[in-house]
Amino acid sequence: MKIKCIAIGKTKSQDFSSLIKSYLSKINHYINFEFIILNEIKSIKNKSIQKNKEAEAILKNIHFIDQLSLYCRQKISRTRVHSKD
Numbered sequence: 681m682k683i684k685c686i687a688i689g690k691t692k693s694q695d696f697s698s699l700i701k702s703y704l705s706k707i708n709h710y711i712n713f714e715f716i717i718l719n720e721i722k723s724i725k726n727k728s729i730q731k732n733k734e735a736e737a738i739l740k741n742i743h744f745i746d747q748l749s750l751y752c753r754q755k756i757s758r759t760r761v762h763s764k765d
Contacts, residue, residue, distance in 0.1 A: 689720035
């Protein structure tokens with residue numbers, strides 16, 4: 681099993697970055713884990729267009745998975761993603 685954590689935008693906190701690196705070095709001994717940081721979409725005045733572009737960037741990194749968990753500041757949702765076959 682492989683777990684991917686996909687985040688949008690880099691963290692500005694050095695403490696948080698070092699915690700992520702430490703966690704990744706520990707968890708990779710037990711499970712195949714990949715942490716992907718996508719570039720933040722900036723300078724778009726329309727937030728819905730920005731969210732759609734960020735969603736497209738996330739979907740480019742998902743090929744086929746059994747389960748997808750989405751976590752965002754406003755709400756938490758879970759969904760299943762299947763291949764397009």
